[in-house]
Amino acid sequence: MGKGxxxxxxxQKGERRAAAYLRLRGYQVLERNYRVPxxxxxxxxxxxxxxxxxxxxxxxxxxxxxxxxxxxxxxxKRVSAxxxxxxxRYEKPYNVxxxxxxxxxxxxxxxxxxxxxxxxxxxSVDGVFNV
Numbered sequence: 130m131g132k133g134x135x136x137x138x139x140x141q142k143g144e145r146r147a148a149a150y151l152r153l154r155g156y157q158v159l160e161r162n163y164r165v166p167x168x169x170x171x172x173x174x175x176x177x178x179x180x181x182x183x184x185x186x187x188x189x190x191x192x193x194x195x196x197x198x199x200x201x202x203x204x205x206k207r208v209s210a211x212x213x214x215x216x217x218r219y220e221k222p223y224n225v226x227x228x229x230x231x232x233x234x235x236x237x238x239x240x241x242x243x244x245x246x247x248x249x250x251x252x253s254v255d256g257v258f259n260v
Contacts, residue, residue: 143187143233143243144171150231150245156181165214168207172231173215180223182212184251187233187243196232197248205252228252 134142148158151174160173172183184204186196193199208228216226230251234243 139187139189140185144185146187146233146243146245147183147185147231148172148174150247151183154247160215163211163215165211167210167214170208170211170215175223178223179225179227180216181227181229182208182215183229183231184208185231185233189234196234196246197230197251200230200252 144161148161151158151172154176156174156176158172158174161171163170163173170182171185172181174181174183184200186199188196188199205228212226212228216223227250230248232246232248236244
């Protein structure tokens with residue numbers, strides 16, 4: 130992700146990469162780092178009538194596990210709680226909401242950029258992982 134960067138900076142870089150990836154695939158990024166007392170959601174995006182709450186995980190290698198393994202059941206609970214707050218604050222009804230994980234790295238593409246892996250509908254509110 131870049132030498133000399135703090136964990137926060139690396140996370141921000143991964144989130145920018147994830148947001149760009151989603152935009153290229155037709156998503157409108159509505160919020161970045163949406164924070165409320167219950168916690169934070171990295172990205173909130175919309176594609177058509179679907180609202181997507183996105184957890185971004187960046188990795189330079191898999192020594193601490195895969196990005197998917199880094200999303201704990203506690204994190205799922207926090208993201209779900211924040212999503213409920215977000216939905217309660219906005220009048221726009223969404224027909225479908227889902228929780229995605231976007232993993233940035235650790236592998237690179239042929240140009241040397243970190244690969245992005247998008248896991249749609251990765252988990253549900255009750256903490257069941259679908260990937």
